[in-house]
Amino acid sequence: MEKTKLTGRIVTPKDSDYEQARTNLNLSIPKFPKVIVFCQNVEDIVNALKWARENRVPFRLRSGRHSFENFSLLNRGLVIDVSEMNQIICNRQSLTAKIEAGAGLGKVYQELWEYGVTIPAGTSINTGIVGLTLGGGIGLLTRLYGLTCDNLLEIEMVKASSNRGAEVIKANKYENSDLFWASRGGGGGNFGIVTSLTFRVHPISDVSIFSITWEWEDFEEVFNVWQNWAPFTNKRLTSTIELRAKEVNRIEVLGEFVGPATKLKQLIQPLLEAGSPIDQRVKEVPYIDTVKFFDSPSGDRPTHFKRSGSFIEKPLSREAILKMKQFLSNAPNENAAIWHQSLGGAVSRFDPKDTAYYYREAIIGQEYISSWNTEREERKNVEWIERLRRALSKDTMGDYVNWPDIYIKDWPTTYYGENVSRLRKVKTAYDPYNVFTFPQSIPPYNKRIF
Numbered sequence: 001m002e003k004t005k006l007t008g009r010i011v012t013p014k015d016s017d018y019e020q021a022r023t024n025l026n027l028s029i030p031k032f033p034k035v036i037v038f039c040q041n042v043e044d045i046v047n048a049l050k051w052a053r054e055n056r057v058p059f060r061l062r063s064g065r066h067s068f069e070n071f072s073l074l075n076r077g078l079v080i081d082v083s084e085m086n087q088i089i090c091n092r093q094s095l096t097a098k099i100e101a102g103a104g105l106g107k108v109y110q111e112l113w114e115y116g117v118t119i120p121a122g123t124s125i126n127t128g129i130v131g132l133t134l135g136g137g138i139g140l141l142t143r144l145y146g147l148t149c150d151n152l153l154e155i156e157m158v159k160a161s162s163n164r165g166a167e168v169i170k171a172n173k174y175e176n177s178d179l180f181w182a183s184r185g186g187g188g189g190n191f192g193i194v195t196s197l198t199f200r201v202h203p204i205s206d207v208s209i210f211s212i213t214w215e216w217e218d219f220e221e222v223f224n225v226w227q228n229w230a231p232f233t234n235k236r237l238t239s240t241i242e243l244r245a246k247e248v249n250r251i252e253v254l255g256e257f258v259g260p261a262t263k264l265k266q267l268i269q270p271l272l273e274a275g276s277p278i279d280q281r282v283k284e285v286p287y288i289d290t291v292k293f294f295d296s297p298s299g300d301r302p303t304h305f306k307r308s309g310s311f312i313e314k315p316l317s318r319e320a321i322l323k324m325k326q327f328l329s330n331a332p333n334e335n336a337a338i339w340h341q342s343l344g345g346a347v348s349r350f351d352p353k354d355t356a357y358y359y360r361e362a363i364i365g366q367e368y369i370s371s372w373n374t375e376r377e378e379r380k381n382v383e384w385i386e387r388l389r390r391a392l393s394k395d396t397m398g399d400y401v402n403w404p405d406i407y408i409k410d411w412p413t414t415y416y417g418e419n420v421s422r423l424r425k426v427k428t429a430y431d432p433y434n435v436f437t438f439p440q441s442i443p444p445y446n447k448r449i450f
């Protein structure tokens with residue numbers, strides 16, 4: 001039998017662009033692959049998978065390079081990168097869009113906007129649509145239109161087949177429906193290489209956005225008012241609150257309302273009455289302007305970071321709020337923060353078992369963030385995140401699989417709750433030999449979980 005050849009744009013350590021090609025967003029977990037193949041079409045992906053299997057070369061899948069733990073990279077093996085496959089075809093009449101797996105969110109928003117439509121997705125414009133969707137996908141339209149994966153209609157995927165082969169399949173409500181279930185919250189890299197995703201899109205034009213800022217002294221009051229308001233207010237309004245290290249002296253709430261500014265001003269009244277806001281803005285803008293407003297360019301620059309997270313099911317007690325305050329008073333540096341996004345609304349329209357995304361009843365997603373510049377600072381930052389996560393674990397539940405954390409020991413239940421066993425069943429059906437594997441990948445039933 002003729003040996004398969006790698007096809008596409010191939011980069012190896014000998015090439016001058018290797019450094020750029022191998023570097024992910026998180027610089028604190030450097031990896032040095034033997035080959036990176038930038039696939040240009042489905043055939044390149046099929047060849048890459050076959051080549052890796054025929055030559056017994058370990059491999060990883062990559063798109064937007066945003067994995068917290070660099071699960072999309074590895075030492076010595078092959079990185080199958082889909083980022084140069086990023087075409088978007090939108091059908092305004094059927095309100096659907098087929099998006100190749102390599103598209104970043106910025107491109108998705110911009111091209112869909114040209115048709116007057118969008119999908120609910122994340123805020124950081126370089127995040128890959130594929131990693132984000134497979135794990136769920138939260139953002140500023142979540143409470144109105146649901147998670148990104150709730151708007152998914154179909155995926156096309158290259159799966160491992162027998163005799164070291166590769167096969168292109170589709171998964172939707174009718175065909176490979178168990179794989180489709182698993183692809184809505186099961187996380188990236190587990191079952192096969194997704195080549196494209198088809199979404200239901202939503203017409204959008206002008207929306208209203210707001211920001212309110214307070215100083216440190218309003219910490220408890222503002223957080224408490226926000227947590228009792230944000231998940232329960234009008235579902236056309238989704239918002240975030242960022243609690244920053246004490247030295248920054250800044251608490252900021254941002255939000256987006258699909259409706260007029262006059263109505264938004266009424267809706268945010270409870271927040272404005274909390275503490276003493278030092279700045280407040282409300283604006284009605286074309287939807288596309290919100291993309292820039294909510295994107296954080298610094299968050300999209302490669303840096304050393306550790307992030308983790310959890311979900312909040314009911315408003316935090318005063319004791320838990322004081323714990324956050326204490327941690328942020330003793331933060332490793334000014335980049336440390338605790339970020340929250342309101343959930344509820346359309347997310348809770350589904351039952352936890354309807355899709356692989358389990359935490360449907362959570363009212364808030366809570367993310368722990370820290371970044372630093374030199375290797376010397378790493379330990380202090382990583383330990384701070386770990387102590388913070390543990391300290392809040394009594395008041396929170398689970399973790400979002402798109403915020404993976406290698407320190408979480410019981411990660412299957414933490415990410416998937418009661419959906420673990422069904423995910424393992426799907427894994428066993430589609431990838432029984434565990435061809436797609438990485439630390440914290442879903443194991444088939446013939447493999448031990450830890």
Ligand SMILES: Cc1cc2nc3c(=O)[nH]c(=O)nc-3n(C[C@H](O)[C@H](O)[C@H](O)COP(=O)(O)OP(=O)(O)OC[C@H]3O[C@@H](n4cnc5c(N)ncnc54)[C@H](O)[C@@H]3O)c2cc1C
Binds near residue numbers: 082127299
């Ligand atoms: C700065 C920053 C901002 C973020 N903002 C948000 C946000 O607003 N909302 C939100 O929900 N999440 C957010 N996230 C989390 C983000 O959703 C996850 O990191 C997601 O996994 C990133 O996908 P990616 O394609 O960019 O990353 P990658 O590192 O390329 O891949 C992530 C995972 O998906 C797998 N994968 C990649 N390509 C494929 C493929 N073709 N087929 C199957 N699996 C594949 C990888 O192997 C890896 O396991 C953010 C992360 C960061 C670092």
